[in-house]
Amino acid sequence: MNDRSISRxxxxxxxxLLGILAIGALVLLAVPASxxxxxxxPTGKAAILAHPATPYAGAASGDVTLVEYLDFNCPxxxxxxxxxxxxxxxxxxxxxxxxxxxxxxxxxxxxxRAALAANWQDRYLVAHNILIDSPTRLASEAQVRERLxxxxxDLTRLDHDLADHGAAIDEILARNSxxxxxxxxxxxxxxxxxxYIVPGALEVDELRKLVALARKP
Numbered sequence: 001m002n003d004r005s006i007s008r009x010x011x012x013x014x015x016x017l018l019g020i021l022a023i024g025a026l027v028l029l030a031v032p033a034s035x036x037x038x039x040x041x042p043t044g045k046a047a048i049l050a051h052p053a054t055p056y057a058g059a060a061s062g063d064v065t066l067v068e069y070l071d072f073n074c075p076x077x078x079x080x081x082x083x084x085x086x087x088x089x090x091x092x093x094x095x096x097x098x099x100x101x102x103x104x105x106x107x108x109x110x111x112x113r114a115a116l117a118a119n120w121q122d123r124y125l126v127a128h129n130i131l132i133d134s135p136t137r138l139a140s141e142a143q144v145r146e147r148l149x150x151x152x153x154d155l156t157r158l159d160h161d162l163a164d165h166g167a168a169i170d171e172i173l174a175r176n177s178x179x180x181x182x183x184x185x186x187x188x189x190x191x192x193x194x195x196y197i198v199p200g201a202l203e204v205d206e207l208r209k210l211v212a213l214a215r216k217p
Contacts, residue, residue, distance in 0.1 A: 067096075069183075101188060131147055
């Protein structure tokens with residue numbers, strides 16, 4: 001498939017997503033007035049959960065799924081990592097799906113690709129956690145690799161998997177980007193909590209309120 005065909009395929013997919021992810025503004029007391037909460041269609045929700053690409057954190061089969069679109073170099077995403085850890089501790093039936101959406105340039109892209117490649121050695125969540133917990137911005141590929149090595153990721157195998165599965169990794173990132181844009185996210189983090197879409201970070205109590213709303217029939 002040539003570049004033009006790939007572009008047409010992505011445009012077609014994005015058009016489909018824009019249709020099935022149609023959203024309407026909601027007024028919810030669960031979150032601050034500044035949070036622009038909207039609602040995802042059932043078809044759209046099924047679409048973004050259909051091909052998770054990475055393992056879930058939290059409950060393997062939870063009653064509420066939270067999806068986060070994130071960049072490892074986003075400071076708000078690092079804050080959200082702490083909040084999501086507390087949410088999982090307080091709400092053991094919640095499962096969290098991370099969707100890498102590197103919007104901050106080259107090192108962010110490398111970190112996302114490396115984390116996804118680590119999944120071929122069953123180390124995605126370990127890779128995700130060590131990268132999102134970085135005390136400073138990830139400034140180089142060498143720094144990314146150093147942190148992954150600390151977490152026990154086999155770098156030799158990682159390089160092989162980056163080469164062997166590069167096209168699959170790029171497709172995951174392209175799909176994540178298409179979904180995020182169809183959801184009208186303009187930055188990271190972007191959250192889908194059950195049926196609710198929230199562009200931006202939330203505090204733990206706000207997350208728990210939206211989880212409770214998502215559980216209501």
